[in-house]
Amino acid sequence: MQNLLSIKKLSIFVVVFTLVVVSSAFYKPTELKAYSYSGIHWSSYPVSVDTGDASVPLSWITPLAQSMATWNSQTSPFYFNVGYSGHQIKVQNSGNNGAPATAYISYDGSNHITDVDVYFNSYYSWSTSGEAGKYDVKNVATHEFGHWLMLNDLYGGGDTEKTMYGYVSTGETKKRTLETDDINGINAIYP
Amino acid sequence: MKKFTLIALIAIVMGIGSVAVFSYYRNLSNPKTTYVSSILAEITPDDLVKQSSGIVLGKVEKIQAIKIPSKIRANKEDIVTIATVKVEKYLANSKNLSASYIDVQVLGGTVGNETMIAEDSPTFEQGDQAIIFLNEMDASINAFTIYAGVQGKFTIQTDGSVGNDKERVYFEKVFGKDMTLRELEDKIASISSSLSN
Numbered sequence: 001m002q003n004l005l006s007i008k009k010l011s012i013f014v015v016v017f018t019l020v021v022v023s024s025a026f027y028k029p030t031e032l033k034a035y036s037y038s039g040i041h042w043s044s045y046p047v048s049v050d051t052g053d054a055s056v057p058l059s060w061i062t063p064l065a066q067s068m069a070t071w072n073s074q075t076s077p078f079y080f081n082v083g084y085s086g087h088q089i090k091v092q093n094s095g096n097n098g099a100p101a102t103a104y105i106s107y108d109g110s111n112h113i114t115d116v117d118v119y120f121n122s123y124y125s126w127s128t129s130g131e132a133g134k135y136d137v138k139n140v141a142t143h144e145f146g147h148w149l150m151l152n153d154l155y156g157g158g159d160t161e162k163t164m165y166g167y168v169s170t171g172e173t174k175k176r177t178l179e180t181d182d183i184n185g186i187n188a189i190y191p
Numbered sequence: 192m193k194k195f196t197l198i199a200l201i202a203i204v205m206g207i208g209s210v211a212v213f214s215y216y217r218n219l220s221n222p223k224t225t226y227v228s229s230i231l232a233e234i235t236p237d238d239l240v241k242q243s244s245g246i247v248l249g250k251v252e253k254i255q256a257i258k259i260p261s262k263i264r265a266n267k268e269d270i271v272t273i274a275t276v277k278v279e280k281y282l283a284n285s286k287n288l289s290a291s292y293i294d295v296q297v298l299g300g301t302v303g304n305e306t307m308i309a310e311d312s313p314t315f316e317q318g319d320q321a322i323i324f325l326n327e328m329d330a331s332i333n334a335f336t337i338y339a340g341v342q343g344k345f346t347i348q349t350d351g352s353v354g355n356d357k358e359r360v361y362f363e364k365v366f367g368k369d370m371t372l373r374e375l376e377d378k379i380a381s382i383s384s385s386l387s388n
Contacts, residue, residue, distance in 0.1 A: 007194065011201045018208030038226065094263045095327065096242060098339030099229035099311065102263050106225045119263050124232070140230060147228045153310060155360045166311070167364065169233045 035164060035185035036152035040105070043112040045190070047148065048083030055091040055122075063128050063138035064089060070142050070176065071149070074183050078190035080145065087116045087148075089141075094121045100135045100168060103147040118144045130173040139175045140168060151185045227269075227298060227309040234339055236366055240382040243324040243338045246283040247293065248347075248372075249276040251319045256300025259332055270307035272300040273334050274315035276323065282376055283383045288325075294334035295323055297344075313337060313344035313358075320347040322375065347372050 051064050068080035094102070099121060106115040120126065120140070127134035146164045153166030163175045163182040240246065253275040261269040274295045281288060299309035315321070324343035326336040337343040342361045345354045351371045354362040359369060370378065 007197045007201065011197060011204065014201055014204050014208065018204055018211065040226065090264070092263065092265060096338075097262075097326065097336065098232050098234065098342060100232055102227060102229040104225055104227050104264065106223070108224075109222045117264065121263075143230055150226075153228060153230070155364070166231055167233045168230050 034181040035162075035188075036154055037185060037189055038150045038152055040107045040111045040113060040150045041189055042078070043110075045078045046081045047079075047116075048085030048087060049080050049148075050084050050086065050088045051082055052084065053088055053090045056089055057091070059128050060091075060126075060137050064141050067138050067141035067145050067176075070178060071145050071186060074178070074186050076187045076190040078149070078186060080148070089118050089120070091120045091122050093123050094119065095123050097121070097123075100124050101140050101144055103144050105147065105150065113148075113150070116148050118147075125170075130171060132171040134170055135168060136171070136173050136176070139173050142178070143168070143175045146182065146185070149186055149189060151182070151189075223305040225270075225305075225307045227307060227312070229309075229311040229340065231311060231340065231342060234342060234365060236378060237382055237386070239324050239339060239343065239365060240283060240379055241386055242326075243283065243343070244286045244327065244335070245281055245288045245325045246322065246379060247276065247278050247288075247325065248280050248282055248322050248376075249278045249293070249320070251275070251315050251317055251321060252277050252292075254315050254317055256302050257332070258302050258305075259296075259329075262329075262336075269298055270300045270302050270305060271296040271298055271334075272315065273332070276321070279320075282322070282379050293325075294332070295325070295344075296329060296332065296334040296336055298340075311341045313341050315344075316346075321345060322347060322353065322372070345375075 049068060051061055065082060072079040101118060101120045103116065103118045105113055107113045125134040126137055128137050130136045143163055151164050154162055154164050155166050159165045161174060162179045168175070251274050254272055256270055256272045258268045258270055261267045263269070274297070276293050276295055278291055278293060297314065298312040299307050299314070322345050324338045326338040328335050342365055345358050345362055347353060348355065351373065353370050353372055353375050363369060366378070
């Protein structure tokens with residue numbers, strides 16, 4: 001009789017344990033409205049950014065560094081630095097595809113980022129001074145570094161002033177400066 | 192007998208649990224996932240019509256994911272999904288296209304244990320009716336790219352409205368409001384006419 005009770009207790013424990021393990025494999029973090037986060041993140045920092053590819057104009061080095069510094073100046077302990085890590089910035093002609101810049105982020109089964117590369121599309125015209133008719137390097141770079149943090153693009157009517165707003169126009173420079181929700185994003189992901 | 196049944200039940204549950212745990216940890220070490228995100232150029236309806244090599248209304252008959260040399264990053268491969276579309280009509284056709292079936296490629300998909308998730312890329316579902324603003328033909332795989340990515344493809348809903356829930360956000364940004372297919376066809380015709388004058 002006692003053995004029977006023990007077996008019953010054991011079977012209940014095993015069932016509950018299995019349910020917990022299986023359900024945890026399907027857990028996904030919820031998105032918040034002020035910023036959009038994918039749940040993927042760096043397992044350690046600082047994160048080195050290689051801006052030394054031959055395709056990157058020398059005049060771009062400073063605005064790229066300034067874009068990193070914009071995110072680094074927040075209270076979050078996360079930061080970027082310039083190095084030779086294999087996480088690269090490159091400039092390449094991808095044609096008239098409607099996308100001035102694209103970020104590729106690889107991650108593993110633990111949702112840890114393993115590699116990031118950002119490609120600026122040289123089909124479009126670029127400027128380091130907010131020149132009319134051209135895309136501003138620092139403006140777009142600050143947005144792209146938000147993707148390195150795995151902040152998603154925002155497309156709502158109330159998001160137009162945020163750095164992570166998903167559209168960009170020529171001559172625009174407002175993404176150079178983070179808005180409150182952009183800052184809340186990095187501080188929440190890397191508290 | 193009861194004892195045996197209980198033991199058997201426990202063994203089955205532990206077996207299922209072990210498989211679940213094993214699969215979970217196996218996925219941790221094996222998956223290769225790349226997330227792709229593009230910042231989008233603000234475009235106008237005139238841009239969309241003028242820059243497209245053709246605008247088609249058609250039905251998606253088949254979709255398939257493959258790996259191809261990347262158009263964005265040199266010496267690397269991307270995963271694209273090819274949608275075979277049965278053309279119902281050409282709404283604009285500056286290149287005098289005449290094929291009754293076309294292949295259209297979009298970034299993203301899964302091949303083997305590799306997945307590419309392209310946040311700003313349109314997606315296709317088999318059976319959907321869609322309006323597609325074509326960009327260039329990729330001769331290597333005989334498939335068109337879509338002009339302006341997620342701003343260049345919209346599913347036609349059963350009530351005749353343009354765009355599913357996700358697509359309507361982009362559609363409204365370009366066109367300023369929701370439209371029915373008929374209204375969009377008229378808009379395209381109007382722009383095409385003004386561009387040719």
